[in-house]
Amino acid sequence: MSNIIVVFNAGSSSLKFTVFAIEQKSLIEKLIKGRLEYDEDVFHFFASNQNDQTIEKQTHALNKNKPLEFLFNWLKEHEQRQHNIVGIGHRIVHGGPDFLDPVRVTPTVLKQLEALTPFAPLHQPQTLAPVHNIAEYDQDLPQIACFDTAFHRTIPDIARLLPLPQRYKEKGVRRYGFHGLSFDFLAQRLQQIDPELASGRTILAHLGNGASLCALKDGKSLETTMGFSALDGLMMGSRCGMIDPGALLYMLKEENADWNILVNTLYHQSGLLGVSGLSSDMRVLRAHLAHETDPLLRTHIQQALSLSAYRIVEEIGALVAIMEGLDGIVFTAGIGEHDATLRKDVCGALGWLGLKLDDDANSRHASIISQPESTIRVRVEPTHEELVICQKVLPFVQDQL
Numbered sequence: 001m002s003n004i005i006v007v008f009n010a011g012s013s014s015l016k017f018t019v020f021a022i023e024q025k026s027l028i029e030k031l032i033k034g035r036l037e038y039d040e041d042v043f044h045f046f047a048s049n050q051n052d053q054t055i056e057k058q059t060h061a062l063n064k065n066k067p068l069e070f071l072f073n074w075l076k077e078h079e080q081r082q083h084n085i086v087g088i089g090h091r092i093v094h095g096g097p098d099f100l101d102p103v104r105v106t107p108t109v110l111k112q113l114e115a116l117t118p119f120a121p122l123h124q125p126q127t128l129a130p131v132h133n134i135a136e137y138d139q140d141l142p143q144i145a146c147f148d149t150a151f152h153r154t155i156p157d158i159a160r161l162l163p164l165p166q167r168y169k170e171k172g173v174r175r176y177g178f179h180g181l182s183f184d185f186l187a188q189r190l191q192q193i194d195p196e197l198a199s200g201r202t203i204l205a206h207l208g209n210g211a212s213l214c215a216l217k218d219g220k221s222l223e224t225t226m227g228f229s230a231l232d233g234l235m236m237g238s239r240c241g242m243i244d245p246g247a248l249l250y251m252l253k254e255e256n257a258d259w260n261i262l263v264n265t266l267y268h269q270s271g272l273l274g275v276s277g278l279s280s281d282m283r284v285l286r287a288h289l290a291h292e293t294d295p296l297l298r299t300h301i302q303q304a305l306s307l308s309a310y311r312i313v314e315e316i317g318a319l320v321a322i323m324e325g326l327d328g329i330v331f332t333a334g335i336g337e338h339d340a341t342l343r344k345d346v347c348g349a350l351g352w353l354g355l356k357l358d359d360d361a362n363s364r365h366a367s368i369i370s371q372p373e374s375t376i377r378v379r380v381e382p383t384h385e386e387l388v389i390c391q392k393v394l395p396f397v398q399d400q401l
């Protein structure tokens with residue numbers, strides 16, 4: 001029986017999991033990868049093996065099944081018979097001011113993490129849900145929480161402040177930054193494949209459903225586009241990103257909006273979805289743009305795509321100023337890894353910095369997509385948050401290996 005670590009990566013649109021086999025106390029090998037996706041009144045479950053071959057694909061009605069229970073029963077049936085689960089790793093979106101290092105979840109820690117829900121009202125419950133379920137089913141199984149906020153611990157104090165009355169800072173209302181597990185993975189990966197960018201001035205662009213940029217300088221996060229909440233910074237699939245707070249005052253006063261309406265508007269109805277009026281999914285927008293015959297819808301889709309690229313360029317400009325220059329950009333996550341058009345639009349707007357894109361390499365999603373003479377090296381690199389989490393779990397379970 002081999003020892004395994006199961007890692008959960010709960011995001012805004014899906015719950016991903018990976019089963020890793022641990023050999024000789026440290027060697028990590030991916031066995032199974034899968035995900036739960038929610039889609040109105042059904043959920044889909046997918047799993048694939050080491051060779052990325054699909055081994056499971058099921059759809060169930062949400063009112064008849066609890067997706068997490070379904071997932072755990074599946075894991076029990078498929079994994080526990082042959083393997084010994086030594087630990088579970090979780091992506092937890094918010095660690096607040098105090099949780100900087102990975103921590104074993106105890107009932108007290110769980111309460112402390114739940115208390116951070118006001119800082120990430122949608123993400124924190126989502127990322128804590130698998131922790132609750134596993135604690136119910138096996139109290140003794142070590143569960144390790146790894147924080148999305150932790151990588152940004154190196155941001156200078158001044159950049160952490162929001163220009164609000166000081167009492168808000170005392171309440172923890174300050175900037176944190178997110179997607180840190182993805183940035184942590186990329187920072188480590190760059191050390192292997194591109195030490196110059198790992199220790200230079202590099203923008204890591206995590207562009208998925210949620211999206212943020214990290215200004216990596218000397219291997220550390222110096223600044224990031226998300227701040228207090230996962231609503232800040234770039235325009236996202238259905239989130240607005242940075243927005244004039246006056247627009248919220250307008251909604252409150254002129255439309256009598258309450259907390260629920262604001263949450264729904266800012267988290268679920270804005271971004272690519274809000275501007276296009278069609279979809280939060282980049283693939284859907286690209287496919288429609290090619291064939292859309294309704295001129296108004298076409299204009300709105302084009303505006304959504306253009307605004308998304310414009311906001312990235314604008315934020316890159318700010319981060320270049322903070323880093324006092326730019327050596328490289330790394331694109332990652334669903335859109336960053338797969339959408340050559342967006343990369344071309346962003347890089348095209350940065351020609352004044354000496355960035356020269358290699359169009360052919362970009363359309364092939366090659367590892368390096370800039371020309372050799374470009375002053376800025378641009379890379380495409382798949383992120384692997386689950387691997388970073390698994391590495392962080394290892395020290396907690398050494399005595400069981």
Ligand SMILES: Nc1ncnc2c1ncn2[C@@H]1O[C@H](COP(=O)(O)OP(=O)(O)O)[C@@H](O)[C@H]1O
Pocket residue numbers: 011012013014207208209210237280281282283284333334335338339
């Ligand atoms: N081939 C593709 N071309 C363009 N966009 C893509 C492609 N594949 C995935 N995406 C986009 O990536 C986004 C999801 O990113 P992902 O990192 O998987 O999400 P999450 O934030 O849930 O982890 C969606 O907008 C999706 O349309």
Ligand SMILES: CC(=O)OP(=O)(O)O
Pocket residue numbers: 010011012013093123148178179208209210211230
């Ligand atoms: C913090 C955040 O935006 O996460 P996600 O990309 O999973 O929505």
Ligand SMILES: [Mg+2]
Pocket residue numbers: 011208209333
């Ligand atoms: Mg994600």
